[in-house]
Amino acid sequence: MPRLILLRLLVIIVVTILVGRLYQLQLVDQESQRFGSNPDVITRRTLTVLPRRGEIYAADGITLVAESLPIYNLSVVPGRLPNATTEPERRADVLTRLSLVAGLPATLRLDPAVSIATHPALYARLQQLDPVLEWHTTEPSTLSVAPEGLLEILDLVRAYAPLLELTNPIEAMIVQQNVRGYQYVLVKEDISPDLAMAIRENANYLPGTEVTEGYRRAYPQSEAIQSLSHTLGYVGRITECELMLENPSTSWLTSLVDVVSRAGRCGLIPKQIDPTSIGQLPYQLDDRIGKEGLEGAYEHDLRGRIGIDTLLVDALQRPVGPIQQVRPVLNGNNLVMTLDLAFQSEVEQIMRRWIAEGERRRVTAPEPYKQGYDPIIAGSAVVIDPRDGRILAMVSLPTYDNNVWVTPERQAELQALLTRSDPEELAELLRLAPLTNRAIAGQYPPGSTLKQFVGAIALQEGVITPETRLRDPGLLQLIERSGALFELPNSVRNRDNGELTVIDAMRLSSNVFFASIAGGNDQASNLRASDLRVNGLQIDRLVEGLEWFQLGRRTGIDLVGEASGLVPTRTWKVQAKREVWTTGDTYNTAIGQGDMQVTPLQLAVAAGAVAIDGTIYRPHIVSRIVDSNGNLVREITPEVLQRVPIEPDYLRVMREGMLESIINGLGIAARPECSGLVIAGKTGTAEFGPLIQRTDGRLIRQSHAWFVGFAPYDNPEVVVAVLIEGVGDLSDGSSTMAVPATTEIMQAYFGASRPEDAPMSCPVLPVEPTEPALGTVGHTP
Numbered sequence: 001m002p003r004l005i006l007l008r009l010l011v012i013i014v015v016t017i018l019v020g021r022l023y024q025l026q027l028v029d030q031e032s033q034r035f036g037s038n039p040d041v042i043t044r045r046t047l048t049v050l051p052r053r054g055e056i057y058a059a060d061g062i063t064l065v066a067e068s069l070p071i072y073n074l075s076v077v078p079g080r081l082p083n084a085t086t087e088p089e090r091r092a093d094v095l096t097r098l099s100l101v102a103g104l105p106a107t108l109r110l111d112p113a114v115s116i117a118t119h120p121a122l123y124a125r126l127q128q129l130d131p132v133l134e135w136h137t138t139e140p141s142t143l144s145v146a147p148e149g150l151l152e153i154l155d156l157v158r159a160y161a162p163l164l165e166l167t168n169p170i171e172a173m174i175v176q177q178n179v180r181g182y183q184y185v186l187v188k189e190d191i192s193p194d195l196a197m198a199i200r201e202n203a204n205y206l207p208g209t210e211v212t213e214g215y216r217r218a219y220p221q222s223e224a225i226q227s228l229s230h231t232l233g234y235v236g237r238i239t240e241c242e243l244m245l246e247n248p249s250t251s252w253l254t255s256l257v258d259v260v261s262r263a264g265r266c267g268l269i270p271k272q273i274d275p276t277s278i279g280q281l282p283y284q285l286d287d288r289i290g291k292e293g294l295e296g297a298y299e300h301d302l303r304g305r306i307g308i309d310t311l312l313v314d315a316l317q318r319p320v321g322p323i324q325q326v327r328p329v330l331n332g333n334n335l336v337m338t339l340d341l342a343f344q345s346e347v348e349q350i351m352r353r354w355i356a357e358g359e360r361r362r363v364t365a366p367e368p369y370k371q372g373y374d375p376i377i378a379g380s381a382v383v384i385d386p387r388d389g390r391i392l393a394m395v396s397l398p399t400y401d402n403n404v405w406v407t408p409e410r411q412a413e414l415q416a417l418l419t420r421s422d423p424e425e426l427a428e429l430l431r432l433a434p435l436t437n438r439a440i441a442g443q444y445p446p447g448s449t450l451k452q453f454v455g456a457i458a459l460q461e462g463v464i465t466p467e468t469r470l471r472d473p474g475l476l477q478l479i480e481r482s483g484a485l486f487e488l489p490n491s492v493r494n495r496d497n498g499e500l501t502v503i504d505a506m507r508l509s510s511n512v513f514f515a516s517i518a519g520g521n522d523q524a525s526n527l528r529a530s531d532l533r534v535n536g537l538q539i540d541r542l543v544e545g546l547e548w549f550q551l552g553r554r555t556g557i558d559l560v561g562e563a564s565g566l567v568p569t570r571t572w573k574v575q576a577k578r579e580v581w582t583t584g585d586t587y588n589t590a591i592g593q594g595d596m597q598v599t600p601l602q603l604a605v606a607a608g609a610v611a612i613d614g615t616i617y618r619p620h621i622v623s624r625i626v627d628s629n630g631n632l633v634r635e636i637t638p639e640v641l642q643r644v645p646i647e648p649d650y651l652r653v654m655r656e657g658m659l660e661s662i663i664n665g666l667g668i669a670a671r672p673e674c675s676g677l678v679i680a681g682k683t684g685t686a687e688f689g690p691l692i693q694r695t696d697g698r699l700i701r702q703s704h705a706w707f708v709g710f711a712p713y714d715n716p717e718v719v720v721a722v723l724i725e726g727v728g729d730l731s732d733g734s735s736t737m738a739v740p741a742t743t744e745i746m747q748a749y750f751g752a753s754r755p756e757d758a759p760m761s762c763p764v765l766p767v768e769p770t771e772p773a774l775g776t777v778g779h780t781p
Contacts, residue, residue, distance in 0.1 A: 041314060041315040042312050042313070042314060042320060043312070043313055044310050044311070044312055044313075045180070045182055045310065045311060045312075045313050046308055046309070046310050046326070047182070047183065047308070047309040047310070047311065047323065048281075048284060048306045048307070048308065048309075049306060049307030049308070049309055049329045050214075050284070050287070050306060050329070051303065051304030051305060051306060051307070051329050051330055051331045051332055052068050052215050052304065052329075052331040052332065053068045053215060053217065053235070053288075053302050053303065053304070053331075053332045054068075054301065054302040054303075054304065054331065054332030054333045054334045054335065054628070055067045055068060055334045055335075056232060056294060056302075056334065056335045056336075056337065057334060057335065057336045057337065058221075058336075058337055058339060058340065058341045059336065059337055059338055059339055059340045059341075059623065060340070060341075061336050061626075063221070063341055064220055064221075065219060065220070065221045065222070065228055065232060065337070065341070066217065066218070066219050066232050066294075066295070067217075067218050067219075067220060068215035068216070068217060068218075069215060069216045069217075069218050070213060070214075070215055071189065071190040071191075071213075071214050071215060071216045072190070072191050072192075072193060072195075072196035072211050072212070072213060072214070073186060073187075073188065073189050073190070073191065073211070073212045073213070073214045074098070074101075074102055074186075074187045074188045074189075074191050074195075074196075074199065074209070074210075074211060075184040075185060075186050075187055075209075075210045075211075075212050076095075076098065076170060076174070076184070076185050076187055076208050076209055076210065077181070077182065077183070077184060077185075077208050077210055077319065078174050078179065078180075078181045078183075078185060078208070079180075079181025079182050079208075079313070079318035079319055080181075080207055080208035080318065080319060081094060081095070081207060081208030082094060082207060082208070089158070092154060092166070092168065093154070094206055094207065094208065094209070095168045095170045095171055096150045096151060096154045096166075096168060097151070097206065098170055098187060098206065098209060099147060099150055099168055099169055099170055100147050100148070100150050100151065101195060101198075101199070102147070102170075102187050102188040102191070103147045103188070104147060104169040104170065104187070104188070105144050105145055105146055105147055105169065106144075106145045106147075106150055106153070106166055106167060106168055106169055107142060107143070107144060107145070107166070107167040107169075108133070108142070108143045108144075108145050108153060108157070108164060108165070108166055108167075109141060109142050109143075109164070109165045109166075109167070110141040110142075110143075110163065110164060111141070111162070111163045111164075112140070112141050114141075114163050119160075119163065122156075122160055122163065122164075125156060126143075126156075129149055129152060129153065129156070131146075131149075132145060132146040132148055132149025132152075132153070133145060133146075133149065134146075145166070153166060154166060170185075170187055173185055173186075173187065177285065177286070180313075181313065181318045181319070182311060182313045182318065182319040184210065184212065186286055189214065189216070189408075190214075190216050190408075191211075196211045199211050216406060217234070217235045217288075217406045218403065218406065219232060219234075219401075219402050219403050219406075221341060222401050222402050222403055223401050223403065224345070225341060225344055225345045225348060226348070226399040226400060226401050227344060227347075227348040227394070227395040227396065227397070227399050228339075228344065228402075229293075229399055229400055229401060229402035230292075230293060230394075230396050230399060230436075230437035230439070231293050231294060231337075231339070231394055231437070231559065231621060232293045232294055232295060232402060233290060233291055233292035233293025233294055233295035233296050233297075233402070233559075233560065234290075234291050234292065234293070234295055234402045234405035234406060235288045235289065235290055235291065235295055235405070235406065236288060236289070236291045236405060237286065237287075237288060237289075238283055238285075238286075238287045238288065238289045240262065240265065240266070241262065241265065241266035241267075241269060242283075242289055243283055243285070243287075244258050244259075244262055244266060244269060244271065245266075245269050245270075245271070246282060246283045246289065247281040247282060247283050248271070248272035248273060248274035248281075249271055249272070249273050249274070250273070250274070250275050251273065251275065252273055255271040255272075255273050258271055259271050282303070282305075282306055289303075290302060290303075290560075291405075291560075292437075292559075292560050292561055293437070293559055293560060293561075294335060294337075294558070294559065294621065294622065296559075296560035296561075297558045297559050297560050298335055298558070298622065298625075301332065301333045301335065301625055301633075302332040302333065302335065303332050304329070304330050304331045304332035304333070305329070305330035306329060307325070307327055307328050307329030307330070308325075308326040308327040309323045309324060309325050309326060310323070310324050310326050311323045311324065331628055333625050333626065333627050333628075333633050334625070334626050334627070334628065335622050335624075335625055336622065336623050336624045336625075336626065337621055337622055337623065338390040338391050338392065338620065338621055338622065338623045339391065339392065339393060339394070339621065340392070340393075343383075343392065343393055343748060343749060344393045344394075344395070346745075346748040347381050347383065347393040347395050347745050347748065348395045348397075350381075350741055350744045350745055350748070351379050351380075351381050351395050351397055351722075351724075351741065352397065353765075353766050354379065354724055354737055354738075354740070354741040354766065355376055355377065355378070355379050355397060355724060356766065357737065357766040358376035358379075358705075358724055358726065358727035358730060358733065358737060359375060359376040359377070360766075361376075361727065361730040361731055361733075362375065362376050362726075362727070362730060365730060367694070367695065368695065369692055369693065369694055369695065370729070370730065372692070373692075373702050373726060374431070374689075374702065374726055376724070376725065376726050376727055376730075377397070377398055377432060377725075378397055378398060378432070378438065378724075378725040378726075379395075379397050379438075379722070379723055379724040379725055380395060380396045380397070380438040380439045380442060380600045380721075380722070380723045381393065381394070381395045381439070381600070381720065381721070381722045381723075381741070381742075381745060382394050382395075382439050382600045382601050382603075382604040382720070382721045383604075383718055383719070383720050383745060383749065384601075384604045384605065384608060384619055384718070384719050384720075385717065385718060385719075386607075386608030386609070386611050386612050386617070386710065386716055386718075386719050387612060387617075387638075387716075387717070388617055388638035389605075389617030389618050389619045389620055389638055389639070390619075390620065390621075390623070391557070391619055391620065391621040392718065392749070393745070394437075394439045394440075394601075394621070395439070396436070396437045396438040396439045396442070397438075398432050398433075398434040399434060400417055400434045400435065401413075404417065417429075417434055417435060437559070437561060438599075438600065438723075439599065439600045439601050440557060440559055440561060440562040440563065440599055440600075440601045441561050441562065441563045441599065442563070442599060442600065442723075443563050443565055443566065443597040443598070443599055444597060444598065444599075444600075444686060444688070444704055444706075444723060444725075445592055445593050445594070445596055445597060445598075445686035445687070445688065445704075446592035446596060446597075446598045446603055446684055446686060446706060447591070447592040447593065447683075447684030447685045447686035447703075447704070447706050447728075447734075448509045448511075448591060448592060448682060448683060448684040448685065448706075448734075449592060449603060449607075449682045449683070449684035449706045449707070449708050449721075450546075450590070450591065450592035450596065450598075450684070451505070451506060451509065451514045451590075451591065451592070451682060452506070452607065452610050452654050452657070452658060452682050453545070453546060453549050453551070453606060453610070454514050454517065454518055454537075454542070454545075454590050455502045455505070455506065455514065455517070455653075455654050455657065456545075456610065456644075456646050456650055456651060456653075456654045457537060457541070457542065457545030457546070457548070457646070458502075458517040458518070458536075458537055459502065459646070459647075459650035459653060459654075460545070460645070460646040460647060460650055461537055461541055461545070463517050463534055463535075463536060463537055464502060464517055464534065466501065466502060466503070466649075466650075466653045467501060468501065468502070468532070468534075469499035469500060469501055469532065470499065470500060470505075470512075470513055470516055470517070470521065470531075470532055470534065471498065471499050471500075471527060471528070471531040471532070472490070472496070472497040472498065472499075472500050472505070472508075472510045472512040472513055473496050473497075473512065473526055473527065474489075474490055474495050474496050474497065474512070475487055475488060475489045475490060475512065475526070476488040476511075476512045476515055476516065476521065476524050476526070476587070477524060477525045477526040478523045478524050478525055478583060478584075479523070479525060480582055480583070480584060486582075486583070486584045486587075488511055488512065488515050488584070488587050488591075489511065490508075490509075490510060490511045490512055497510060497512075500513050502517075502653060502654075502657060503653065503656050503657040503660055504660075505657070506654070506657025506658060506660060506661050506682070507657065507660040507661050507664055507665050508665070509661065509665070509682075509683065511587075511591045514590050514591055515586075515587035515590050515591060516534060516536060517534060517536055517537065517590075518536050518537050518538075518539075518542050518586055518587065518589070518590030519536045519537075519538065519539075519583045519584075519586035519587045519590065520533075520534060520535045520536030520538070520583070521533055521534060521536070522534065522535055522536075523583065536586070538586065539569065539570060539581060539585070539586045539589065540569075540570070542586065542589065542590065543567050543568075543569050546567050547567065548642065548644045548645060548646070549606035549609055549616070549642075549644060550602065550605060550606060550616055550641060550642055551565060551567055551598060551602060551606055552564065552565050552566060552567030553565070555601060555602060555605050555618060555619050555641070556618045556619075556641065557601060557618070557619045557620065557621065558620050558621055558622055558636075559621060562599070562601070563599055565597045565598045565599055565602050566595060566596065566597040567589075567596065568585070568589060568594065568595040568596060569581075572595075573585065573595075592684060592686060593686065593687060600721045600722075600723050601619060601721075603706075603708050603721045604619075604708060604719050604720070604721035605617075605619055607681075607682075607708045607709075607710065607719050607721065608710070608716075608719045609642075609644045609651075610651055610654055610655060610658070611655070611680075611710035611716040611719055612716055613648060613651070614643055614644035614645075614646055614648065614651055615640055615642075615643050615644075616640070616641045616642040616643070616644065617638050617639060617640060617641060618638075618639040618640075618641045620636050620639075622636050623635070623636055624636060655680055655713070658680040658681055658682050658709070658710075659678075659680040659713055661680075661681070661682055661683070662679055662680060662681060662709075665683075665735075666683070666732065666735040666739075667681065667683060667707070667735055667739040668735070668739075668761060668762065668763060669735075669736075669739050669740035669743045669762065669763050670709065670739050670740075670742065670743045671762075673755060673758060673759055673762070674743075674754060674755075674758050674759070674761075674762035674763075675743045675746070675747060675752065675754065676747065676752040676753055676754060676755050677711050677712065677743075677746055677747065677750060677752050678711060678712050678713040678714070679709050679710070679711045679713065679742075679743065679746060680709060680710055680711070680713045681707055681708055681709020681710065681739075681742065682707070682708060682709070683705075683706060683707050683734035683735055683738060683739060684704075684705075684706035684707070684708075684734060685703045685704070685705060685706070685728040685729070685732075685733070685734045686703055686704045686706060686728065687700075687701040687702070687703045687728070688701060688702060688703065688704060689701050689702050700729070702726050702728070702729075703726070703727075703728025703729055703733075704723060704724070704725050704726060704727070704728050705723070705724045705727045705728045705733035705734040705737050705738040706721075706722070706723055706734060706738055707720075707721075707722050707734060707738035707739045707741070707742045708720070708721040708722075708742075709739075709742055709746075711746050711750070718746065718749055720742045720745050720746060721742075722738045722741050722742045722745070723738070724737055724738055724741065736763060740763055740765060744765065
């Protein structure tokens, strides 16, 4: 008896499974779901609904700097198009009309055996259609057909088949994208509302055609304030490597296969693993993704979450039912920046004026060799609040209008930004590097701006005290291990400066003093026996101290593309140059020359630690993230990167030295009587490029002009780092260009101006540049 019961249960289970499977295979909800005459197998498939990208606002939370404008897109669903086998003429007619309205040219191929002698009527007809035809120069018997001639050409192809073959561009898109029959193939983005309405009204005559809603990215402020372009970045089509990076794998095995199979093209990309990601990949083949700047750094916040829809399809993957929503789409969040647009614009214009002034000085320089310098076209400025890491302004020149990436009509401008056909023009484009954000990716020798950090490190390490006096004879001489004589001249004057404290050395920007406390002066051959000798930090302790200030490593700013700079070490030199470290290398590093490199942002962040209490905050350019309704999602709170292990009194000594370099140094434009502010800072002149022979036979290099300063002195609110490329020795560009540029920026921030009773010694600021587009590449005024 129990056996019979078990047998009956088994039969019931088997029958139930079979009935369920039959129901699944033959499921037809209603007559309207039938498609074709053979809906033998009906299955449910998923569709992804792309979210609308979040927007970016200026610091006021009102002014849009990146927005998503709604647009209409023309697409086709391959499974709903007339069948290529059973209805070829109707399919060709539908796709031809779509190509016409979309403005897409087609390709016409003639049978190579066709000649004028054998088919004169055909050639006569082609001659009549010549205005809409263009012969390919590289492919014989192949013509390009303009959209307006497609219908006539289609009639001609039908009349002379198989001598003529018309390849429709939409057919080629369908083949290339190789999507399932129920998925969309994008034909054209951003069609006009009138065209979208006309297509929808004539849907019965255009089966398989869909008008879908999308968005077009726009940057409404970037044309007027082009320095925003580097900060914002842009959106573009996702690449194969980005697709692999962003879409997780379902297991470690599929992840390994993806990484290894694309290693040659993409390198070893870290791949996420998410077992629940089957059928719900966040990015599609023709998707867009943020590139560079905030668009790239906050991609996941701006992107949103895809929606999931389902529909029924037959065995040929053709849709046979209405779409049903499974998971609603979640649009992206919005960003609010720390940048005030008015201030950002002022900083950009100030930098343009001083770059133009640098070029004027180069062209009019009395020394002929200076006129042979590279043209002055580039510079960078970073304004940061040292108390919390907020970026208040960031400018990199040359720049461009990032709308060229998203406006199809500006493809010629975009191409001009990317490459040039002429080798000389290409070399100039590479030098200009308009797409590079020099503020975070430009790596330069910092020159004497590094001395504030070297002095603080030497004080903390006990190499010197605030009262220590070292003699500066104007240059430092020593005999290298190789027996060669090494000479380190001073940065400003090569005369005997006597005995200096660290504050005196900051005022005079003494190379000898800071080289001595870094590499030692105990081996110097041009000091008196009575002069104080110090062993110095030596390179290992100097490197450790510079790393306290986050030099040689990325700051972690919330932008894509930041460079790390370089603090050279013994190991680095052996690996990179196959040479051993020398005392001369330590000297050069201590004065910000040689292989030492920083970015303008790194310099501003590090100087912020000296300006306040030694705390270094991670710089950030977004203050908060809100949803589409304005509700707070996340606030970007100050994040401490490092607390510099230097006694506050020693930092105070270096601040005094930076004030002295302004009050009693060469930075006249920043003095209180000239600026209306109490500014402290340090200039720097950094050599670069090939050796150039002066008229007196001496070999020199062109140099950059730096200034990094903070204000107000007693309670710093801002740190400003300014770099003007190539103007270092054009009337002492550091003091007469970088300092006044920084002063103007600080005056703009604090709303200050030159006092009415300013002395005659205060420098005259340059007028507006004669070329308003100076420092801009690819811009059409």
